[in-house]
Amino acid sequence: xxxxxxxxxxxxxxxxxxxxxxxxxxxxxxxxxxxxxxxxxxxxxxxxxxxxxxxxxxxxxxxxxxxxxxxxxxxxxxxxxxxxxxxxxxxxxxxxxxxxxxxxxxxxxxxxxxxxxxxxxxxxxxxxxxxxxxxxxxxxxxxxxxxxxxxxxxxxxxxxxxxxxxxxxxxxxxxxxxxxxxxxxxxxxxxxxxxxxxxxxxxxxxxxxxxxxxxxxxxxxxxxxxxxxxxxxxxxxxxxxxxxxxxxxxxxxxxxxxxxxxxxxxxxxxxxxxxxxxxxxxxxxxx
Amino acid sequence: xxxxxxxxxxxxxxxxxxxxxxxxxxxxxxxxxxxxxxxxxxxxxxxxxxxxxxxxxxxxxxxxxxxxxxxxxxxxxxxxxxxxxxxxxxxxxxxxxxxxxxxxxxxxxxxxxxxxxxxxxxxxxxxxxxxxxxxxxxxxxxxxxxxxxxxxxxxxxxxxxxxxxx
Numbered sequence: 509x510x511x512x513x514x515x516x517x518x519x520x521x522x523x524x525x526x527x528x529x530x531x532x533x534x535x536x537x538x539x540x541x542x543x544x545x546x547x548x549x550x551x552x553x554x555x556x557x558x559x560x561x562x563x564x565x566x567x568x569x570x571x572x573x574x575x576x577x578x579x580x581x582x583x584x585x586x587x588x589x590x591x592x593x594x595x596x597x598x599x600x601x602x603x604x605x606x607x608x609x610x611x612x613x614x615x616x617x618x619x620x621x622x623x624x625x626x627x628x629x630x631x632x633x634x635x636x637x638x639x640x641x642x643x644x645x646x647x648x649x650x651x652x653x654x655x656x657x658x659x660x661x662x663x664x665x666x667x668x669x670x671x672x673x674x675x676x677x678x679x680x681x682x683x684x685x686x687x688x689x690x691x692x693x694x695x696x697x698x699x700x701x702x703x704x705x706x707x708x709x710x711x712x713x714x715x716x717x718x719x720x721x722x723x724x725x726x727x728x729x730x731x732x733x734x735x736x737x738x739x740x741x742x743x744x745x746x747x748x749x750x751x752x753x754x755x756x757x758x759x760x761x762x763x764x765x766x767x768x769x770x771x772x773x774x775x776x777x778x779x780x781x782x783x784x785x786x787x788x789x790x791x792x793x794x795x
Numbered sequence: 796x797x798x799x800x801x802x803x804x805x806x807x808x809x810x811x812x813x814x815x816x817x818x819x820x821x822x823x824x825x826x827x828x829x830x831x832x833x834x835x836x837x838x839x840x841x842x843x844x845x846x847x848x849x850x851x852x853x854x855x856x857x858x859x860x861x862x863x864x865x866x867x868x869x870x871x872x873x874x875x876x877x878x879x880x881x882x883x884x885x886x887x888x889x890x891x892x893x894x895x896x897x898x899x900x901x902x903x904x905x906x907x908x909x910x911x912x913x914x915x916x917x918x919x920x921x922x923x924x925x926x927x928x929x930x931x932x933x934x935x936x937x938x939x940x941x942x943x944x945x946x947x948x949x950x951x952x953x954x955x956x957x958x959x960x961x
Contacts, residue, residue: 611929
């Protein structure tokens with residue numbers, strides 16, 4: 509399969525990339541790892557006239573602590589997330605999630621920025637970002653703006669990213685030391701998108717949930733932040749009756765499509781199962 | 796569309812060529828460099844038959860434009876054996892342990908095994924299976940592929956190699 513023709517651009521800096529994207533307008537797409545965009549181009553479902561390759565922009569790479577936040581350059585690959593010591597210590601849910609994305613070859617090239625900016629409801633990182641309360645740093649011709657991940661997703665492949673803009677970094681407030689975490693993903697095989705998946709971060713105090721946040725993957729047109737379900741478990745010891753209520757609240761906000769991963773009713777139930785499992789595993793890991 | 800000049804090091808040799816921006820790396824390797832070891836299997840970044848090593852990463856060359864590899868160091872199956880023809884330990888392992896039947900997936904499996912062993916010279920069986928999860932084989936059931944990589948790991952680390960597959 510051969511993609512349609514396009515002109516190729518290789519900026520060396522964010523400023524240069526943003527100027528190019530602004531000049532070229534809606535006919536241009538930024539190219540990150542390309543592991544969503546290139547398959548779409550090969551199928552001719554995408555046919556941009558210009559590709560702006562972000563692969564040589566050094567300032568888009570790397571993971572650093574900035575006060576209480578962890579800042580991850582948009583072009584940081586899944587493979588780099590898996591191997592990073594700062595993340596292993598402070599944000600281990602990212603490693604756990606990256607390890608269930610695609611396969612080794614794709615993880616060497618696929619980027620965090622591409623995963624969260626593409627707006628594909630099947631991507632795993634967006635729900636984790638909603639769970640964590642991440643903020644996206646977005647560059648445009650007018651400068652940089654910041655937007656909460658929880659406000660970013662509008663529909664399948666529809667995000668708040670405007671033509672001419674690009675994501676430069678993902679800023680994540682580090683959860684407190686001793687937090688529990690889990691990303692539970694049900695998939696048919698390695699490399700598959702989730703039938704349903706849930707991200708959970710909890711802090712525990714005296715055997716009870718002090719704080720909780722829950723994100724859901726691939727059970728709606730956008731990733732979901734299950735705010736009500738998280739409120740239900742707060743203050744509880746995660747007893748069976750409370751978990752059942754939270755699961756029901758999480759299922760209630762889903763609207764999965766029936767597809768070859770299963771009928772909608774099944775995928776809704778699996779979202780609940782993933783929430784229950786993720787809550788249990790997160791609790792078991794919390795100090 | 797205007798062609799673009801690309802230069803890269805492939806199997807230790809500097810090569811260059813003119814490509815359309817839309818030329819995929821696998822097509823550049825196979826059709827312009829006549830390196831037909833990397834195979835096109837699924838053409839949808841699932842099967843791993845097109846896997847090559849690029850700047851110390853295993854990549855699916857069907858899902859990368861040749862222009863993205865400009866300046867890169869690329870290793871394909873053609874570059875695995877020594878110049879005198881002595882097989883690389885992985886190639887020897889696939890032969891000794893019957894790690895292939897039709898052979899279509901083998902170049903990708905070997906290149907993936909190469910990077911896996913660079914990063915983890917003594918992998919467990921589970922780590923090997925997880926590490927080759929992006930490479931599909933429709934003949935062997937993977938059993939002897941795992942053994943072939945174990946054979947290579949043992950040989951490369953200088954420990955005695957276990958008996959060959961039945």
